Amino acid sequence: MTDDDITKPPTTSAGTPDETGSGIPDAGTATVDEAVASVKAVSSQIYDFTGVPGTASKPGPGVKACSGKDPDKHFQVYHPWNFKPDSGTDNDVAMKNLREKLSTGGWVIKDSYRDNSPHKSLNLIADNDSRKMSVWIVAYSERATPSLGIEVASGCYRAPEGETIKHF
Template sequence: MTDDDTSKPPANSASTPDEAGSGVPDAGIATTDEAVASVKSVSSQIHDFIGVPGTASEPGPGVKACPGKDPDTHFQVYHPWNFKPKSGIDNDVAMKNLKEKLSTGGWVIKESYRDNSPNRNFNLLADNDSRKMSVWVVAYSKRATPSLGIEVTSGCYRAPEGETIKHS
């Protein structure tokens, strides 16, 4: 992929930082099940954006504490997964599709760059302010089996009063 990419690590992606200044946007109030469902929905949308045949890994979302917040009342959901196209050449096509789609429908590309690894993998970081979600995609195009590494991360949710956060 040829772009005006730079060699820098991703900045802390966040659109509307929370009051603690962690850079993680406030995503509102939700149970862990509701927040996990929301992140799964975004991961599904990202899968659709890829637009080439292939297989996605199975592990589901996890729940972690929000930086600078009480872990008993606040949490984030993250969903790391991998996509392996049926054809290695489709890895670059998938990244091209993602770059186009992650510039529409509330998505904004925050950064695109080549990392400092020997393969100079292409990285793409995008936020969706209205959904309080971020996605980080890494194209492992020069591996023996090309793939995309994808992580969808939510903003910081506050659990409803009386709800227990199911950390994983």
């Protein structure tokens, strides 16, 4: 999530891998706008799952090609953002709440580990197979300003016939 962290790559699948073996599941057919709206909705849900007052960073979702697939026909949506609790001591409370909530409502925790950054930050990876979404959360609790690094990623969408995919 940041350049000073050395972490293992997320073992996210967001469901069953597609036929290319990329580990990214087929999320069906959708326009870019529909897919972006779905990822934003999941990000909002994750924000609510923190259960503590705080501020989310402003950058919005991006669109990228799916590995091993035609970039003119397939795309994936990702949304990296940060959550800064109003109180730094709430960072660990938010992570505890996320661990609990990401074990309900179709969410399944796939991995939880401490990375090899200087602060041994806690990482949490969860998938929602029915929504074809995955989230990777890193708790930066030992920093001067504690926060959570969050990235929501979709499965691989197929654009409807005639739709132009804008990668951003």
